[in-house]
Amino acid sequence: MLxxxxxxxxxxxxxxxxxxxxxLAVFVIVQHSYVLVGSVDPLSRIGSxxxxxxxxxxxxxxxxxxxxxxxxxxxxxxxxxWRRILRIFPAFLVCLLVTAFIITPLIIILKGQSLSQNIxxxxxxxxxxxxxxxxxxxxIANLTAQLREKSLNGSLWTLSWEFLFYILLAIGGIFGIxxxxxxVLIIFTLSYIACYWIDECKCTFFLKFxxxxxxxxxxxxxxxxxxxxxxxxxxxxxxxxxxxxTALWLLDLKYNPHxxxxxxxxxYILLWLTTHLPIKSLERFGDVSYxxxxxxxxxxxxxxxxxxxxxxPIILFLITLPIAFGLAYLSWNLIEKRCMNFKRLVK
Numbered sequence: 001m002l003x004x005x006x007x008x009x010x011x012x013x014x015x016x017x018x019x020x021x022x023x024l025a026v027f028v029i030v031q032h033s034y035v036l037v038g039s040v041d042p043l044s045r046i047g048s049x050x051x052x053x054x055x056x057x058x059x060x061x062x063x064x065x066x067x068x069x070x071x072x073x074x075x076x077x078x079x080x081x082w083r084r085i086l087r088i089f090p091a092f093l094v095c096l097l098v099t100a101f102i103i104t105p106l107i108i109i110l111k112g113q114s115l116s117q118n119i120x121x122x123x124x125x126x127x128x129x130x131x132x133x134x135x136x137x138x139x140i141a142n143l144t145a146q147l148r149e150k151s152l153n154g155s156l157w158t159l160s161w162e163f164l165f166y167i168l169l170a171i172g173g174i175f176g177i178x179x180x181x182x183x184v185l186i187i188f189t190l191s192y193i194a195c196y197w198i199d200e201c202k203c204t205f206f207l208k209f210x211x212x213x214x215x216x217x218x219x220x221x222x223x224x225x226x227x228x229x230x231x232x233x234x235x236x237x238x239x240x241x242x243x244x245x246t247a248l249w250l251l252d253l254k255y256n257p258h259x260x261x262x263x264x265x266x267x268y269i270l271l272w273l274t275t276h277l278p279i280k281s282l283e284r285f286g287d288v289s290y291x292x293x294x295x296x297x298x299x300x301x302x303x304x305x306x307x308x309x310x311x312x313p314i315i316l317f318l319i320t321l322p323i324a325f326g327l328a329y330l331s332w333n334l335i336e337k338r339c340m341n342f343k344r345l346v347k
Contacts, residue, residue: 007233009275012069016274017062018282021289024062027055028155029296029324033317036149036300037310047253048260056158057221059293060165061267064225067166071173075347080173082346084166087290090339091331092159093131095294098327099152100126103302104140110306126152133160147304155297161215165222182230189223196220197259224263228271235271242272290336291328299324 031041031052041050067084074080100123108115119141129136138144138151169178177184195206196216203213228235249265256262299320303311311319 003236003238005233006235006237006271006275009237010232010271011275014280016277016280016282017066018287018289019277019279020270020273021059021062021287022282022292024055024058025289025292025296026321027051027058028293029320030317031055032155032297032300033320034313036147036304037313037316038148039313046250047255048257049253049262057217057263057266058270059158060162060218060221061225061228061263061270063162063165064169064222064227065229065270066225067169068178068226068229071169071178077170077174078346079343080170081167083340083343084163086339086343087336088133088159088163091290091335092133092156092294093127094331094335095153095156095298096127096130098295099298100124100140103152103298104143107143107302107305108141130156133163135160143305144301147301149301151297152301153294153298155293158218159294161218162222165219169226178226178230185223185227185230189227192219192223221263221266224267228267232271235268237272237275239272241268245269245272286329286332287336288325288328288332291331292324295327295331296320296324299327 028051031043031050034041035052041052043054044050070083071080074083104119104123104126105115108119122137122140126137126140133156135151135153135156138154140152144150144152172178172185175181175184177188192206195204196202199207199216201213203216204210205216205219245265245268249262249269252260252262252265300316303316303319
């Protein structure tokens with residue numbers, strides 16, 4: 001008997017995506033707890049991966065999967081864009097406000113300094129210059145000058161790329177690439193992957209537009225996630241395939257850095273976990289993964305700025321996690337959940 005497909009196994013209202021995203025957010029916190037004190041991420045010892053990269057890459061696969069679903073279930077392009085804005089911007093803008101007007105004064109007071117007009121101007125600049133997701137001003141009053149990472153919140157850089165992918169996916173959707181012309185998405189994805197493979201520095205879009213090597217891999221993951229949703233009825237749900245993909249994923253990370261196939265293996269792993277993990281529909285209790293992602297970095301930087309002694313990575317992680325979780329909980333209940341109540345205002 002042939003195994004079921006993920007079309008049959010996947011339930012959009014009863015799955016483990018919320019739990020998986022929470023774990024991926026914790027992975028990012030683990031990595032930053034290590035690298036921001038000059039230590040090596042322990043996962044990086046197995047190959048071209050780290051806890052942080054695994055977290056971000058997993059996020060982009062799930063984002064491609066979920067946002068493709070969102071487009072196909074939206075009543076119009078304006079409804080789709082409105083819902084994407086509500087999901088990203090309110091919590092992000094509040095995070096900027098909290099960083100500028102609560103965390104920055106707290107750091108300055110702990111350092112025994114006073115707020116000057118110049119610092120107040122930089123606090124305002126931090127909000128207005130970063131409000132469109134592109135981080136044009138990473139610091140305030142050189143607070144991070146003595147740290148390894150010269151940014152108060154180095155996690156925010158991925159958000160502008162994610163939102164750009166939302167818009168590009170919508171453009172593709174308008175031309176039927178997500179419905180009647182799925183073959184175009186396949187050709188585009190394979191073309192992108194081929195260009196990524198033959199580019200020695202792994203830092204260009206289609207060998208022309210140069211960017212950071214960490215950015216160039218993100219469309220690969222997002223596109224693979226989108227394809228996973230569109231073709232899930234053709235993907236068998238099998239324990240054997242899950243075990244094989246897990247083994248192949250690890251081998252690919254270790255031995256195949258130039259022509260990576262691991263995004264496809266990771267897609268299958270995440271699809272299988274989404275349908276088979278026993279912890280499902282965690283979002284009903286609150287979806288704190290986004291809040292964890294946008295707040296943890298500034299929590300770590302605040303700790304490192306405010307206390308002069310060196311922290312062991314595990315101690316830094318154990319201090320950061322509950323603080324970031326508390327901020328994420330407040331973000332979800334006071335901002336994100338309430339803003340999502342307005343998603344039907346635009347049809």
